[in-house]
Amino acid sequence: MDFGISKREELFLQMIREFAENEVKPLAAEVDEQERFPMETVEKMAKIGIMGIPVPVEYGGQGGTNQMYSMAVEELSRVCATTGVIVSAHTSLCINPILEYGTEEQKMKYVPKLAAGEWIGAFGLTEPNAGTDAAMQQTTAVLDGDEWVLNGTKIFITNAGYAHVYVVMAMTNKELGTKGISAFIVEKGTPGFSIGKKEKKMGIRGSATCELIFENCRIPKENLLGEQGKGFKIAMNTLNGGRIGIAAQALGIAQGALDETVKYVKERKQFGKPIGAFQNTQFQLANLDAKIQAARLLVREASYNKDMHKPYAVEAARCKLFAAETAMEVTTKAVQFHGGYGYTREYPVERMMRDAKITEIYEGTSEVQRMVIAGNLFK
Amino acid sequence: MNIVVCIKQVPNTNEIKINPETGTLIRDGVPSIMNPDDKGGLEMALRLKDQYGAHVTVITMGPPQADIMLREALAMGADRAILLTDRKFAGADTLATSYALAGALKTLDYDLIIAGRQAIDGDTAQVAPEMAEHLGLPQVSYTVDLKYNNGLCTVKKETEEGYQILEVPTPCVLTVLATANKPRYMSVKGIMEAFDKEVEILTADQIDVDPARLGLKGSPTRVKKSFTKPQKSPGQVYEVDAEEAVGIIISKLKEKFII
Amino acid sequence: MEKTDYKNVFVFAEQRDGVIQSVALELLGKAHELAGVLNEKVVAVLPGHNITKHAQMLIEHGADDVICIDEPELKDYLTEQYAQTICQVVEKFKPSILMIGATTIGRDLGPRLAARLTTGLTADCTRLEISEEGELMMTRPAFGGNLMATIMCTEHRPQMSTVRPGVMQKMPRDPNRQGNVIAFKPTFDKSKFLVRMVENVKVDKGKVDITDAKVLVSGGRGVGCKEGFEKLQALANVFPNAEVSSSRAMVDAGIIDHDRQVGQTGKTVRPDLYFALGISGAIQHLAGMEESDFIIAVNKDKFAPIFSVADLGIVCDLNKVVPLLTARLASEIEKK
Numbered sequence: 001m002d003f004g005i006s007k008r009e010e011l012f013l014q015m016i017r018e019f020a021e022n023e024v025k026p027l028a029a030e031v032d033e034q035e036r037f038p039m040e041t042v043e044k045m046a047k048i049g050i051m052g053i054p055v056p057v058e059y060g061g062q063g064g065t066n067q068m069y070s071m072a073v074e075e076l077s078r079v080c081a082t083t084g085v086i087v088s089a090h091t092s093l094c095i096n097p098i099l100e101y102g103t104e105e106q107k108m109k110y111v112p113k114l115a116a117g118e119w120i121g122a123f124g125l126t127e128p129n130a131g132t133d134a135a136m137q138q139t140t141a142v143l144d145g146d147e148w149v150l151n152g153t154k155i156f157i158t159n160a161g162y163a164h165v166y167v168v169m170a171m172t173n174k175e176l177g178t179k180g181i182s183a184f185i186v187e188k189g190t191p192g193f194s195i196g197k198k199e200k201k202m203g204i205r206g207s208a209t210c211e212l213i214f215e216n217c218r219i220p221k222e223n224l225l226g227e228q229g230k231g232f233k234i235a236m237n238t239l240n241g242g243r244i245g246i247a248a249q250a251l252g253i254a255q256g257a258l259d260e261t262v263k264y265v266k267e268r269k270q271f272g273k274p275i276g277a278f279q280n281t282q283f284q285l286a287n288l289d290a291k292i293q294a295a296r297l298l299v300r301e302a303s304y305n306k307d308m309h310k311p312y313a314v315e316a317a318r319c320k321l322f323a324a325e326t327a328m329e330v331t332t333k334a335v336q337f338h339g340g341y342g343y344t345r346e347y348p349v350e351r352m353m354r355d356a357k358i359t360e361i362y363e364g365t366s367e368v369q370r371m372v373i374a375g376n377l378f379k
Numbered sequence: 380m381n382i383v384v385c386i387k388q389v390p391n392t393n394e395i396k397i398n399p400e401t402g403t404l405i406r407d408g409v410p411s412i413m414n415p416d417d418k419g420g421l422e423m424a425l426r427l428k429d430q431y432g433a434h435v436t437v438i439t440m441g442p443p444q445a446d447i448m449l450r451e452a453l454a455m456g457a458d459r460a461i462l463l464t465d466r467k468f469a470g471a472d473t474l475a476t477s478y479a480l481a482g483a484l485k486t487l488d489y490d491l492i493i494a495g496r497q498a499i500d501g502d503t504a505q506v507a508p509e510m511a512e513h514l515g516l517p518q519v520s521y522t523v524d525l526k527y528n529n530g531l532c533t534v535k536k537e538t539e540e541g542y543q544i545l546e547v548p549t550p551c552v553l554t555v556l557a558t559a560n561k562p563r564y565m566s567v568k569g570i571m572e573a574f575d576k577e578v579e580i581l582t583a584d585q586i587d588v589d590p591a592r593l594g595l596k597g598s599p600t601r602v603k604k605s606f607t608k609p610q611k612s613p614g615q616v617y618e619v620d621a622e623e624a625v626g627i628i629i630s631k632l633k634e635k636f637i638i
Numbered sequence: 639m640e641k642t643d644y645k646n647v648f649v650f651a652e653q654r655d656g657v658i659q660s661v662a663l664e665l666l667g668k669a670h671e672l673a674g675v676l677n678e679k680v681v682a683v684l685p686g687h688n689i690t691k692h693a694q695m696l697i698e699h700g701a702d703d704v705i706c707i708d709e710p711e712l713k714d715y716l717t718e719q720y721a722q723t724i725c726q727v728v729e730k731f732k733p734s735i736l737m738i739g740a741t742t743i744g745r746d747l748g749p750r751l752a753a754r755l756t757t758g759l760t761a762d763c764t765r766l767e768i769s770e771e772g773e774l775m776m777t778r779p780a781f782g783g784n785l786m787a788t789i790m791c792t793e794h795r796p797q798m799s800t801v802r803p804g805v806m807q808k809m810p811r812d813p814n815r816q817g818n819v820i821a822f823k824p825t826f827d828k829s830k831f832l833v834r835m836v837e838n839v840k841v842d843k844g845k846v847d848i849t850d851a852k853v854l855v856s857g858g859r860g861v862g863c864k865e866g867f868e869k870l871q872a873l874a875n876v877f878p879n880a881e882v883s884s885s886r887a888m889v890d891a892g893i894i895d896h897d898r899q900v901g902q903t904g905k906t907v908r909p910d911l912y913f914a915l916g917i918s919g920a921i922q923h924l925a926g927m928e929e930s931d932f933i934i935a936v937n938k939d940k941f942a943p944i945f946s947v948a949d950l951g952i953v954c955d956l957n958k959v960v961p962l963l964t965a966r967l968a969s970e971i972e973k974k
Contacts, residue, residue, distance in 0.1 A: 007447060007450070007574065008570060008571070008573075010447070011447065011450055011451060011454060011565065011570050011573070012567065012570050014451070015454070015564055015565040015567075015570065018564065019564050047566075048564045048565070048566045048567065049566045049567030049568050049569075050567065052567075053567050057568070062566070062571060063568060063571045064567050064568075064571055068567070267938075267939050267941070269940065274941075390781075392781050392782030392784065392922065393782065393920060393922070395781055395782065395784045395921075472758065473749065473752075473761075474752060474753060474756070474758060477749075477753060499782055499903070500780065500781055500782075501761075501780060502761065502779070502780060502782070502902065502903070503749075503761035503762070504745045504749070504761060505745075505749035505752070505759055505761055506749075508717075508748075508749035508750045508753070509749045509750070509752060509753035510753075511750070512721075512749070512750050512753035512754055513753055517717070517718060517830075517832040517833050518717055518746070518750070518833075519717075519833060520742070520745070520746045521742050521746070533836070536742075537742070537896075538838075539741060539742060539847075539897070540654075540840045540841065541838075541839045541840045541841035542839050542841065543835060543836075543837060543838045543839065544835070544836040544837040544839070545833050545834065545835055545836065546833070546834045546836055547832060547833045547834070548832055551832070551833075556896075558889070558896055598758070599756070599757050599758030599793060600758035600759070600760060600790065600791045601789065601790055601791075601792070602787050602788070602789055603775065603788045603789065603790050604788045605780075605785050605786065605787040605788070606785070606786050607784070607785060607786065613945055613946045613947065613948065614933075614948055614950050614951060615950060616940070616945050616948070616952075617950075617951065617952055617953065618940060619952065619953070619954060620954065620958075621954055621955070621958035621959045621962050622962065624936070624952045624954045624959050624963075625959060625966050627950070627952065628934060628950065628952065628959075628963060629963075629966060629967065629970060631950050632911070635911075635932055638967065638971060
């Protein structure tokens with residue numbers, strides 16, 4: 001694996017940094033404060049290809065790499081974690097499974113519009129009684145003639161309401177357990193499909209997180225994604241990829257908090273000198289910097305493996321576990337360095353600390369990541 | 380329509396600092412960027428391309444490291460990129476630089492040549508008008524807007540008092556201000572494709588010039604010395620609350636008979 | 639080229655709508671000083687239409703000779719018309735030095751002329767001196783004002799420079815000064831007159847040029863937004879001759895017009911009083927304002943470089959200081 005970045009990636013980083021700094025950062029506090037989905041940012045991202053980075057050109061994508069996609073999520077999250085997760089859920093959890101498991105017709109129908117950002121994508125797995133234990137799916141899908149009939153409720157769905165395309169898991173045969181779960185593509189506006197209550201969240205407050213409600217929702221038979229009964233496998237593989245995106249998000253939050261802190265400790269004076277002049281400050285920040293770079297290399301490794309079509313499930317679990325916990329540690333310490341100001345909304349580290357927490361929870365909690373890593377150790 | 384845009388890679392002068400001990404410039408770690416006025420010029424060309432389907436060539440004179448900036452221009456939407464590079468150009472002042480660029484332009488097809496008003500490292504604003512003179516083309520500088528219709532450019536030029544509307548037929552040279560527009564971002568696809576394209580290299584032997592007029596020996600001006608400015612001795616600084624601050628300011632203004 | 643054939647210090651006397659520009663008089667002041675060292679004459683070159691009547695005023699400000707080129711084609715500045723004219727003047731009169739104001743006109747004309755005459759041109763000079771060998775030493779800022787460079791043009795003539803407005807000092811007007819007025823008739827190649835002026839619009843911004851203001855209330859990144867600048871305007875309104883100006887960051891952000899920008903890429907100002915509010919003091923900004931008579935800086939950051947040039951520094955939040963200062967100043971001035 002190459003630890004350096006190519007000229008192409010260097011240019012990509014320059015672009016995404018400029019974009020994040022000029023277009024995303026100015027909205028971050030407002031989007032958080034008002035719990036507002038930043039649709040205007042999505043439109044701007046769509047225009048320059050950020051909504052379809054690792055998607056092949058033949059499906060209307062940008063032909064970029066997963067490495068570049070991770071860099072994009074990192075750089076967006078560095079200034080606004082809400083924007084980072086919008087791109088991550090859209091790309092990793094909706095476009096990816098359709099590209100990987102979809103028929104040619106499904107790919108041609110959905111991917112170009114998703115990759116162009118005309119449509120936003122979402123993913124529905126979690127239910128009130130099926131969180132980490134995702135096998136406990138209660139949403140059902142029954143074949144009735146040429147249509148599947150869906151019933152049930154999904155919760156905590158990122159991009160819900162704003163998304164046009166939903167990849168949804170449902171039980172097609174209860175007796176078979178996880179082998180009875182299948183994946184479906186559901187479009188916004190399908191009769192019987194509605195968006196339920198919107199969650200009031202601690203962090204990433206601009207991202208829309210809602211219930212999906214299916215009440216005799218009839219979708220065409222051909223909207224089955226992959227083979228019947230393969231839904232659990234599709235979901236787990238999708239989450240493996242998604243974890244790289246969330247790790248990149250966590251990494252971005254951590255880096256953003258460190259940047260803000262370094263800036264702050266240079267300005268803030270106590271006992272007659274900038275607090276950055278104290279060795280305790282310098283050493284603690286050095287530790288955080290080292291951890292952030294370690295997290296970055298783990299994210300790079302997982303992204304690289306995905307680009308090289310090598311196995312990446314364990315790498316994805318490692319990078320998500322480490323990046324998420326690093327984000328939590330860095331943001332907590334960032335608030336501490338800011339003192340009383342850090343606890344106020346005058347400085348962005350307060351938001352970053354709230355945003356960081358979710359990265360230890362969604363797309364597999366840190367405990368799930370440890371299970372994956374340990375599973376590999378003890379196999 | 381063929382448009383050639385002249386661009387330059389420059390150190391981001393906003394990030395240059397001075398070593399307080401030695402009084403010299405700290406250039407290490409200062410990022411190189413596409414000169415802002417040039418980027419405005421490129422955006423202006425790309426908008427013409429969007430409207431009329433022009434072919435946009437970017438050209439820069441500089442070291443091989445300028446390759447990345449040319450890729451940036453390609454990723455923004457330029458069609459062709461040329462790097463004019465040769466040791467023989469070294470030490471060129473604005474006259475010799477403009478002469479070399481004009482020599483390169485003579486080997487290209489163009490209807491319209493666009494350049495930035497000035498580069499943020501040199502701030503001379505001289506190269507493009509001098510180049511226009513070498514090419515015998517009319518020029519409009521300080522361009523902030525451009526409308527094109529069938530060989531005629533209608534140009535809005537910023538002046539100290541307002542603006543002028545000028546008409547100039549192609550071929551001509553325009554120099555553009557960074558404030559003329561908001562340059563587009565590179566697209567992801569553009570970045571992918573930029574590295575599949577070739578950046579063409581032109582050397583002194585391949586352009587239409589008299590070698591005696593290139594580089595240092597073709598430059599009438601010489602930098603005799605350079606130095607950092609002596610710093611003024613600072614006045615008193617008070618770290619106080621607003622109420623006290625206002626008191627201090629008002630008593631100072633009275634002392635100085637300003638109020 | 640025989641260097642010894644070239645003599646005298648020439649100044650391009652820029653006029654707009656028949657009004658001699660202030661920079662032309664500043665250049666005459668400098669030219670007078672340089673010509674004194676060289677023991678040469680100061681010659682003003684005045685192109686335009688119906689402008690001969692202004693020749694005496696140029697003499698009173700330091701010109702020994704005034705070359706008037708009075709042609710209808712020269713009424714408004716257009717690059718080629720003026721380039722042909724000045725080029726012919728240079729070829730006939732062979733000046734050793736030609737100074738041009740670094741205005742939008744001068745910086746358009748200068749390089750065009752230099753290339754046509756195959757000589758050197760130094761842009762936007764802030765200092766001009768004569769060396770021991772009698773050569774012109776032209777000093778100018780570069781790298782965004784981070785560095786000063788002294789440039790010479792020893793093997794070519796004329797030695798040309800554009801000079802930043804507001805930097806050189808005018809001579810006091812002397813109504814008794816005498817000089818010669820010389821009429822010059824250029825031969826135009828009209829086939830090269832390809833640029834046509836459709837409109838010349840003066841935008842009345844309702845404000846004085848910031849270089850003419852006695853007090854400048856200048857805002858930077860710390861002011862942040864349009865509303866912040868309204869507070870600065872309120873402070874400016876307290877003074878009889880005050881304007882709001884800004885640093886480059888606020889211009890780049892589209893909050894303030896470019897004609898309000900102070901600094902290397904903006905204007906050089908020398909007001910009696912300069913408020914630097916929320917301006918960190920990048921060198922490129924300092925280059926445009928450090929000659930102000932009295933500088934008051936307000937900034938939250940004690941280490942902001944602006945404090946190194948300020949006569950009075952206040953480490954405090956400008957948003958708190960400005961409204962309070964506005965109110966107190968208003969009542970102080972009312973008391974008088």
